[in-house]
Amino acid sequence: MLQPSLSVGSPIAGLARALDFPSRATIVDEGEPARAIYRIVSGHVMVSRFLPDGRRQIFEVLGPGGVFGVTPNGHHDSAAEALTEVRLMAFDRQAAERSSEFNAALADLLKAQLCALHDHAVLLGRKSAVERVMSYIEDLIGVADAQHADDDVAIVRVLMTRSEIADYLGLTLETVSRAFSQLKREGVIGYERHDGPMTVDLKRLKRLTGRNL
């Protein structure tokens, strides 16, 4: 997928500043006034929201090129947390919104996000626990689709805890753990340590997800 600019060289480059965050840092809080729009240079970021009683839903996990902090009103509707060390470009919101060039580039990025959120809504509304976890694993492989197209096995690293994956997939951490265990028993995935590398048998995964998605 094309990644529009929003970067140096563009006339709005002057509005941007680089920012770094350590792993697990909170970048924006829910409800906070929206002063900037952020683009990820390197690292990964989770975007989430809490219900008053503590239930959490993670909407998206963004990698390099991803954008967050966009809001229709003046306040962030969701929080953003660094999943790894992160380098960001921060664009002053007020100034950026006045630049039609910025908005046009942003529109392209938002279109892709919209599509991703549609995928995720299908997952949350209509897929079983194991299907959700398989979709998650496919996401992990992600653009690697290209580089793994002819491979039998992909190797990925799970950056999120079971609890975070659960809040992303609309499950509990126990159900996520059981789904991982089941897929491991079935030989779809393999790992020694949960924070180590995970191997994915692409053929088996495709066979399981191919039929229904």
Next chain:
Amino acid sequence: MLQPSLSVGSPIAGLARALDFPSRATIVDEGEPARAIYRIVSGHVMVSRFLPDGRRQIFEVLGPGGVFGVTPNGHHDSAAEALTEVRLMAFDRQAAERSSEFNAALADLLKAQLCALHDHAVLLGRKSAVERVMSYIEDLIGVADAQHADDDVAIVRVLMTRSEIADYLGLTLETVSRAFSQLKREGVIGYERHDGPMTVDLKRLKRLTGRNL
């Protein structure tokens, strides 16, 4: 919420043509090449996607001002169906994408949609059946928030069938029906005929949703 133009008077007005559809007509099919971007003038539209095995997820229900048919690639990722008689403005996609003015206006609309999809993801991932139906009823009242702010009772019309509501809320039609029955028993809502007007006791609804959202 502000509704940016994308309308007559704008320099891209020449790219637009008006279209009418009868109730229940299919406006765009999933997978179809994306020739246009649509804005609703009047009426309501559902946007949805199917899994290969027939499971359906409805992403959003759009009213006047709503936009659909936006896609990051050349093909529609979802279908759109008229829920009522609908009048649309259709913007030629190729031409519109070249207009930074169009894209800028579109960005504002997409921001609002993004926020709405976040709300919906929380609903799908983290709310119980009755909570989902209550949220749906709140949506029905919608902007009426303003005009009903001092009222005790709102009167709304449910345009969707139980099956459509189920596919919107990630439930089965039976569960939706039971939730409606329960809320009726509890006096939160009232109706004689399912296709007739429905009264909503706003105080009771707020009391139930207020705590947890």
Next chain:
DNA sequence: CGAAGAATTGAGGTTAATCAACGAGGGTGG
């Protein structure tokens, strides 16, 4: 070594899905 955080696994409970029957309009054709 002990404590804290994360994952796994088991047992049991709850919610929502599934299967099934029935009733209420609305349309169509005899």
Next chain:
DNA sequence: CCACCCTCGTTGATTAACCTCAATTCTTCG
């Protein structure tokens, strides 16, 4: 006009999936 059918909604009984509670292990870190 009425009988029939078809769609939609409601409700009940049962099942299955997932959640909750709880115990245990593993790893890391002080």
